[in-house]
Every structure is written in C-alpha cells, then in structure tokens.
Amino acid sequence: LYEHQELALQEIEALRRATPPPHAVLKVFPTATGKSRIVEEDLAGYLATNPTANVLIVGPSLRVVADWVERLEPLGFSLGSTTESQIVVGTYHKLWSLQQEASPEHFSYIVFDEAHHALAPVTRRSLHYWNCDFLIGLTATPERLDNRKLEEVFGSYKTSLTLEEAMKRKIISSIRAYRIETNLSLAEVRFNGKEFVNADLERAIRVDSRNHLIVDVLQEYFNSGEKGIIFCVSVAHAQQMERLLKGQGFSAKAVSGQTRSMDQIVEEFRFGSLQFLCSCDLLNEGWDVPEVEVLVMARPTISKVLYQQQLGRGLRRTERKKELFVLDVVDQYGALARPWSINALFSIPLYVPFGEVGRTYQRGDIIEVLGLSEEVRALIPVDITTFENQYExxxxxxxxxxxxxxxxxxxxxxxxxxxxxxxxxxxxxxxxxxxxxxxxxxxxxxxxGLTVHDDETLKEDFFAFIAEKSYTFSFKMVFMLSMLKHADSYGETQIDTVLEEYRSFYQRRLVAGLPVDRPSCIYTREYLDDQVSLKRNMLANPFEKFERKRFVHYVKDLSLIGFNPILFESLSNEDRKNISALLRTHLAEYYQELGGLADELL
Incomplete structure (x- = not known):
C-alpha cells in the first residue's frame, strides 16, 4: 500500500473506534491513485470482523461494476446483482430498485463510487433509505458543476494527495505536455458562463485543417503503436477523426453513447491492434484502461471538472507505462473564454514541448523523450488564465x-x-x-424586496406558484395533473407514463373536435404523434417551469420524473387532492372560450 492509502485506512479505523455507527466518509484522491484499493482492504477487515454483513457497491456504469466484481472476487464472498448475494454490485439504479426487496437495515456497508453524483435528487433520497453502519464515497473530482457540496451527504472531508504529489511519488504516470497550436478562432463561439455552447463549438471545430494537424502530429510522434484517446466535440467529429486516422494508416474507432459492442472494442483496444479511440462524451469518467499512453484534448472545455476527468483516463501507471503524453489542441480564443490545458491546470507559465510536468527547465537542458534527445532552446510563455480560475x-x-x-x-x-x-x-x-x-x-x-426561498419554504412556494394562474398555454396545468395522478409513494413515476397522460389529454380534444389549445399552440395532430418531439417540448416548457423552482426533477438514466422529495413529503393526501382540484378549476376556466372542457377530458 502507498502511504496515502495506509493513512486513509487508519483514519477510517480511528473513526470507528471513536464513535458508534453510523459512519459516513468521503475519500478524495486523484484518478489512478488507488481509491478502490482502500475499500478492498477496509472491506476485507470489516468482513473478517462481521462475516455475515451485507455489502452494496454502486457505480455509474456497467464497466465500473465489472471492475468492482473483478477486484472483489478474491475476497471469497458471494458476489452478484441481487440480495441473494452477500456483496451486491450494481449501478446507481440499485439504490432505488433494491428498496422493493430489502429492508433499510439490510446492508451494513455501502460504497458509492464516483461520489460526486450522490447529490442527484433520486440518488440522494435513495441513499437516505438505507440505514447502513458504514457509507464510503470515492471521487477524484469533488467539485460539481452546480457548486453543491458533497459534505451534504458524506460530511467534512480533506484532500490529502494532489496530482503533483502523486506524480512525484510515482503513484501515477508522469505527464508530458505538447501543444498543437492552430490558427482557428473560437472568439465567436458562445458560452453560457459554464461551458461552450456545443452547437457553436462543433461548427467551429470541424475544420479539416485542424483535424489534419492533429493527425500529422500523431503521425510524426506516435506511429509505433502507442494507445491513445482523442476527445472530440461530437459524434460527427469523432467519426471524422476516425476516417482521417485510418487514411494515414492508423487503426482507429469512433465511440460514443450510441456505440454497440463496447466491450469488444475495449478488448481490441487493450490487447489488439486498435490504436486510437475517438471519443464523444463516453470515456470521461469511470473507465480504466491502463494501456492509454496518449490523450488528445481536441474538445476545448471551460470546465475544470471535465478536463480533469478526461486527463484521468490516462494516469494509470504500469510496469511498462511510466509516462502519459497529453496533447492540448490550442486554438485562438477571445479575451473571455479560455479553456483548460495542462499548463493552466498545473500553473505552468512557460511551455517546453514534451516537457515533464513538475520539472523546471532552463535553456540548454536535454529532454529525452520518445527515443530522442532534444535540447531546450526556448522557454515559451503561454497564457494560463482560464475563465473558471479567473472568475472562481x-x-x-x-x-x-x-x-x-x-x-x-x-x-x-x-x-x-x-x-x-x-x-x-x-x-x-x-x-x-x-x-x-x-x-x-x-x-x-x-x-x-425578495425573500429567501429554501427547503423550509418549498410547500408554501409550490402552492403560491399554482395559485398565480400564469398560463400562456395549458401545458403547466396538464403536466402537473399528470404528475399528481401517477406519482408513487415516493412522488416519482416513469417519464413515459406522464408523457402518455399528457399527450392523451390533447388527443382526446382532437377526437372530440375541440381546439387543442390557443391558435398559436404547436400541438398539431402530427406533432402529438411524434413522441420524441413532444417529450422534448414537455421537458423544455412545463417541466422546466417547475424544475427551476426546485419542485420537480428528472433522472434521465432511470427515465424517472418526480417531485422534490422534501416537497412531496410535506404534501398530505388532502393537499394533493386540493391542488388537483384547483388545477382542474383553472383548466376549465382556461378552456371556457375554447369549446369548454367536458368532464370526460379531465
């Protein structure tokens, strides 16, 4: 074990000795520094003392789940995806689905991998269901894009190992940085204060000269089979990079969330001839392939979290691989939206091609890299300010x-x-x-003259929002009636169930020969038959009006839509009946001059 792992285990043991359960801890260490090993060691000791204890381990993807199963098999306890096994391993969905078959006290020990996801409403509520003795969260990126704090779930924590320290101690690969500089201007690419607008970015980035430049650099320096990932802006960009790489004799494959047979592709990448993966929003986290030696940051990002997640895909150190080459594609930016790079991340104001992060260079120094020896002829000043660190x-x-x-x-x-x-x-x-x-x-x-609105005022705010009767169209009324009708005891339901109820209301009006809504409403017969467009519209209009007030939420991965748990728990059955009755009254008044609202249409 490394020193930071032993220290983490000592801290956990000290916590158990000092206070009775339940305990919750968060361990924050850089990617590839052995967070999982801490759990392996602690869990082995815990089960030696508590041999009948049940364990639940959850992660963000099936690939992470498979990695945990492989890690824990040597412990000798039964592993599986149901409560018939002593150690249950699954995706976050397990936190919710297992509530149907197990009591809150069933699991004594719960592991939440990639713990920065724990604040999602359904996930957090699902965690609260389980009364475990020990909850441990693991993450390399505790910062969230919405600025919410993981202390809300795991309590206070400290970061005892930085990326720089991990490199110095040779826990992870050292990093060598190279900048592929282009003349492409991104000054007109819009951004929303947190990230570039993806549509603008894709239009600007998909330029042949930029992509050819990337391939030329790979051809010059990495034509000996080094495995690499190219992070792309879109599926089309990834496919374009695949074609260009293949055209130069490389073996390459574009991958995204739409890609089938990913296990087969990963096997070919790890152990076969496949050299480069061109990725669009797929390999950012929870994906561990130690063989990765080259990362190409072809997707500029203002998000430090996203940049760190992408960097983490190549940090694993092995007996054969000691260095990671990071190629930052550096375009021309306006004075405002400067993205992250290796130089910015590690605050290195002077650039040396293929220079090692953490080393200070002087003119005349010799760099030995990729079988070559090069003399440092210049220390090139670079702008290391980013939007995120400048206006943190x-x-x-x-x-x-x-x-x-x-x-x-x-x-x-x-x-x-x-x-x-x-x-x-x-x-x-x-x-x-x-x-x-x-x-x-x-x-x-x-x-x-504004008042504070928080969890304490949610119920009052919800009633006030309904009572406003602010309706451009009927959408909000029909949506909320559909939600109230189908919400289960947790205030949740499948989004497609709400969508069908929502759609059927307007379809019944068409069948009855009544106007769907006001003349400017887009809900034609054809539009209502297009389920994809209707779902997108429902999420963008009525849902968003309630969501921005924190009344409802949507969990895309589970296809669940639900009320804020705090709000729903505060609503009695009588409250829900009263809200439904009020909304029906509003709906009847709304349609009074639009052919009326027959009872059977409610």
Whole structure:
C-alpha cells in the first residue's frame, strides 16, 4: 500500500473506534491513485470482523461494476446483482430498485463510487433509505458543476494527495505536455458562463485543417503503436477523426453513447491492434484502461471538472507505462473564454514541448523523450488564465436567478435598467454576460424586496406558484395533473407514463373536435404523434417551469420524473387532492372560450 492509502485506512479505523455507527466518509484522491484499493482492504477487515454483513457497491456504469466484481472476487464472498448475494454490485439504479426487496437495515456497508453524483435528487433520497453502519464515497473530482457540496451527504472531508504529489511519488504516470497550436478562432463561439455552447463549438471545430494537424502530429510522434484517446466535440467529429486516422494508416474507432459492442472494442483496444479511440462524451469518467499512453484534448472545455476527468483516463501507471503524453489542441480564443490545458491546470507559465510536468527547465537542458534527445532552446510563455480560475466563485445569470427565485429574463432586465448591479459584466459579441458574487444576492434581495426561498419554504412556494394562474398555454396545468395522478409513494413515476397522460389529454380534444389549445399552440395532430418531439417540448416548457423552482426533477438514466422529495413529503393526501382540484378549476376556466372542457377530458 502507498502511504496515502495506509493513512486513509487508519483514519477510517480511528473513526470507528471513536464513535458508534453510523459512519459516513468521503475519500478524495486523484484518478489512478488507488481509491478502490482502500475499500478492498477496509472491506476485507470489516468482513473478517462481521462475516455475515451485507455489502452494496454502486457505480455509474456497467464497466465500473465489472471492475468492482473483478477486484472483489478474491475476497471469497458471494458476489452478484441481487440480495441473494452477500456483496451486491450494481449501478446507481440499485439504490432505488433494491428498496422493493430489502429492508433499510439490510446492508451494513455501502460504497458509492464516483461520489460526486450522490447529490442527484433520486440518488440522494435513495441513499437516505438505507440505514447502513458504514457509507464510503470515492471521487477524484469533488467539485460539481452546480457548486453543491458533497459534505451534504458524506460530511467534512480533506484532500490529502494532489496530482503533483502523486506524480512525484510515482503513484501515477508522469505527464508530458505538447501543444498543437492552430490558427482557428473560437472568439465567436458562445458560452453560457459554464461551458461552450456545443452547437457553436462543433461548427467551429470541424475544420479539416485542424483535424489534419492533429493527425500529422500523431503521425510524426506516435506511429509505433502507442494507445491513445482523442476527445472530440461530437459524434460527427469523432467519426471524422476516425476516417482521417485510418487514411494515414492508423487503426482507429469512433465511440460514443450510441456505440454497440463496447466491450469488444475495449478488448481490441487493450490487447489488439486498435490504436486510437475517438471519443464523444463516453470515456470521461469511470473507465480504466491502463494501456492509454496518449490523450488528445481536441474538445476545448471551460470546465475544470471535465478536463480533469478526461486527463484521468490516462494516469494509470504500469510496469511498462511510466509516462502519459497529453496533447492540448490550442486554438485562438477571445479575451473571455479560455479553456483548460495542462499548463493552466498545473500553473505552468512557460511551455517546453514534451516537457515533464513538475520539472523546471532552463535553456540548454536535454529532454529525452520518445527515443530522442532534444535540447531546450526556448522557454515559451503561454497564457494560463482560464475563465473558471479567473472568475472562481461567481454565479452566472442562470445560477443567480435560481437562487433569487426569479426568472433569468427578470434578472437581466433589472441589470439593464440599472436597478441592481452585477459584480462582473463581460462582453460577448453583441451580448453582455453578467456574473454575481454569492454575497451580493442578499443585497439584491434587499433592493427588490425578495425573500429567501429554501427547503423550509418549498410547500408554501409550490402552492403560491399554482395559485398565480400564469398560463400562456395549458401545458403547466396538464403536466402537473399528470404528475399528481401517477406519482408513487415516493412522488416519482416513469417519464413515459406522464408523457402518455399528457399527450392523451390533447388527443382526446382532437377526437372530440375541440381546439387543442390557443391558435398559436404547436400541438398539431402530427406533432402529438411524434413522441420524441413532444417529450422534448414537455421537458423544455412545463417541466422546466417547475424544475427551476426546485419542485420537480428528472433522472434521465432511470427515465424517472418526480417531485422534490422534501416537497412531496410535506404534501398530505388532502393537499394533493386540493391542488388537483384547483388545477382542474383553472383548466376549465382556461378552456371556457375554447369549446369548454367536458368532464370526460379531465
């Protein structure tokens, strides 16, 4: 064991000795530094003392699940996906589905891998169901894009090992950085304050000259079978890179969430002749292939979390692989949205091609890399500022508006009129992006007479929102009636069930020869028959109005739609009946001049 692993195990044991269960801990270490090994060792000791204890281990994907099964088989306990096994291993869905067959006390020990996902509403509520003695979360990236804190689930934690320290101790591969610099300008690519707008980015990035430049560099330096991943903007970009690589004699495969036979492709990548995977949003986390020697960052990102996740795919150190080559594709950026790079991540202001991270170079030093010896002739200054580190802690318009419990357009209007002040205003073409320090929100509340809206006010806020009767179309009323009708005892249901109830209301009006809605409504007979478009519209319009107020949530992976657990628990059966009755009254009034609302259409 490494020192940080032994220390982590000692801390867990000290916690058990100091206080009675239940215990919850979060272990934060860089990718490839052996987080799973900590659990293996602790679990072996725990089961030696508690040989009949039941264990649940959950992760984000089937690939992560398979890795855990392989790791734990030597322990000698029964492993499986049902409660018939002593150690149950599965995806996050298990936290929810096993509630139908096991009591809250069934599992004594629960492991939550990639723990930054634990704050998702359904996942968090599912975790609360289980009354385990010990809960441990593992993650390399505790920061979340929504700025919520993992302390809410796991309590306080500390990061005792950095990437730099892990490299110095030779726990992970050392990193050598190379910058592929292009003349492509991304200055006009929009971004939403958190990330580039993907449609704009794809249009800008899919340029033959840029992609050819990447292939030329790979041809020059990595034509001896080194395994690599190219992170791409879109499926089309990944497919284009595959074609160009194959055209130069490389073995390559584009992969995405739509790719079938991934296990077979990974086997060919690890042990066969497949040299490069061109990935679109697939290999960012929970994917461990030690053979990866080359990462090409062909997808610029403003998100430090995403960049670190992608970097983590190549950090595993092996007997054969001691170094990881990271190729940052560096385009021309405006003064505003600068993405992450190796130099930015490690605060290295002077660039040396294929220089090793953590080493300070001088002119005349010799770099030995890829079988070559090169003299350092220049130390090249590079801009290491990124949008995220320059304006860390600021809330964008959307985040600030949600905290203030108003619409984004209302906040923008107040700023434009000078009624409130943004802490930071940045130009982007003809637009202006406004940012706010968290402490400034209280001043805005004071100026505009706003009250704080939190979990304590959810029920009151929900009733007030329904009572507003603010309806451009009937969508919100029909959607919420469908939710209330089909919600189970947890306030959840399948999204397709709600969609069918929602759609059938409007289809019944058509059958009855009544107007679907106001003349400008897009719900034609053809539109209602298009389930994909209708679902997209339902999520974008009525659902989003309730979701931004924190009343409902959608879990895409499970196809679940549900009420905020805190809100639903506060609603009595009588409350739900009263809300349904009020919505039916609103609906009848809405349709009074549109042919009426027959009882059978409710």
């Amino acid at each position: 802690g600021h809330l964008d318009e959307e985040q600030a508006a949600r905290e203030l419990y108003i619409s984004t357009s209302t906040l923008k209007n107040w700023v434009t009129k000078g009624e409130v002040q943004a802490d930071l205003t940045l130009p982007l073409g003809r637009r202006r992006l406004h940012y706010f320090r968290p402490e400034s929100l209280e001043e805005i509340r004071s100026i505009k």
